[in-house]
Amino acid sequence: MSLVELQGIKKFFDDVRAVDGIELEIENGEFLVILGPSGCGKTTLMRMIAGLEKPTAGQIFIGGEDVTALPPRKRGVSMVFQSYALYPHMNVFNNIAFPLKAQSREKKYDKRAIRDKVENTARLLEIDMLLDRRPRQLSGGQRQRVAIARAMVTQPAVLLLDEPLSNLDAKLRANARDELKEFQRSSNITAVFVTHDQIEAMGLGDRIVVMSHGKIQQIGTPQLIYDDPANEFVATFLGSPSMNILRSDAFSFGFRPENFLPKTLADNPENSRIFHYYVKRVEYLGSDRLLYGYVHGHDNELTLAKVPSNVRVSLDVDCDYEFAVHNSDIKFFDKQSGQRIEEQNLQGVV
């Protein structure tokens, strides 16, 4: 049995269907990322796992036990908020010790045990020299570590993280991402990480759950979700710049800008589809050239191409070129539902 199981979870706020029928299993020791645009219900879903919100319908199991009606403290979960929510009037030691003290009656922690646990956790996160400081005396990165230490100190079954990296500046963020992943792997804790940042999701997740409008769009490894999107939403939500989508009479099809290359560069042109591409504008991005233009026959659908800079092909503005996409890199979608259509089902239409 999975560590966490969500069955038919719904949450409505009056008329708003924040979470609308979620089925999800989270395995022990896995790093699961819930990815989606803001307002997609991902934070609400996490708050229901934590016990801060009651689902309108559905059941939540943690470790095989139905916890749907239980308060947070009986669920064995802990949480790191986006703001870190450190207690501003307590020093770092007391912040980390707070969950232990709050649960000391049930778990029989004495003062000594609390001190040992706090110090061990702090050492693990390399904040043991900060124990006397107040939160306002800490940097963003240090605050984040304190929040994680406080969440880890009770050795929870599940660690919930609500966009914990978004308050860090870009330079720190990459570093913190790396450390977080390393920490999760070494402690083997089950982590559920909510984010709207696809790079974070791709970098951290063992599996990614893509959500939109309260529903799961796709679950899978980062590679699966990127290479094999289940629908148009997932295809365009991941990737930067996002996938080009072109519409034809019967269906839509899409390909990623980095797979859209001059024909002369294609490995096997006989398995590729050739497009006449008019280049309107070129952006030089250092490692890549980003082309903006139009594919012949799709004059209203801006199409991007990302060509590595080390490819010495001259590409000029206001010129027509032949570009190619490998057949396997073209994805087909139903025009109405946006769902993926396998190519063999399109025989006769193409």
Next chain:
Amino acid sequence: MASASDVLNPRRYFMDDRRFVGVMFLAPALLYILLLVGLPFLLAIAFGFSDVTVGNTELNFIGFDNFVAVWENDIFRQVFGNTVMFTLVSQVFILIFANILAIIFTQEFTGKWFARFIFILPWATPVSLAAIGWLWMFDTKYSPIDYLLLQTGFLGPKGILSNSRNLYWLANPVLSQISVIFVQVWRMTPLATVILMAGLSSIPTDILDQAEVDGSRFMRTLLQIKLPLILPIMVIALLFSMITMFGDMTVVYVLTRGGPVDYTRIIGLYSFQIGIEGGNLAQGAAMALFAFPLLLALALLMLRTASRAEVR
């Protein structure tokens, strides 16, 4: 239609002059403070160091003589003690009740709007009207409180509290003091509660959610998270009601006029009685000013504590 001269000459109306409008906006508040606060305050200082009376309005500087005389006055010492005691005791109750009520009123329950409305009434009622209402409640013969106690067997021939049919609230030394403190607490708790409610609702919900996930229950969250976080605001609430209380004379003036003997006489009332009713302006002013350095020091100390406890 805008003509060329309108565009070239934008200051056609005097209301377009920023400096003029700025002064106009500030003027009412400035005048109010200067004429009704600043001037009387300076006048009180001038009176306090002079020998002015209603009969002889000539100001002769006599140094600290008034203050020495006031301090050597046994009645004033008792009045000063009463004032400090009333203020401190009522603040303790106000803080306790205001905290409890603020916590109740920040929870969700049916009829909350109505309960809040009822509860804010004492604060919205003019002090003198409220005091007259309480004067009837504490009436020597027809006090409804006494009537209820009589019906429940606490008063009357075999009463537990007294054999008499009445307690004589405002005539008994201890009961009169309790009555005055009670009315002050009744009247000032709402303001303190409203201030504390604002403080409680300013605590970020993330912090409270975090406490809940950390396993904290109601009392722990209250004592270790909520109350410490609203401490600076509590100090402000305390400061407000202390200073109001210290300077107030209306409640005692209406209820007891300071009696029985001097048991409920406080500085505000006594200085009014000596200075205005008795005509000794200089002595009255000295009494009113007597506590000023103390209050100022107290206010500064509390504000410093508040800003130090400020956590964000």
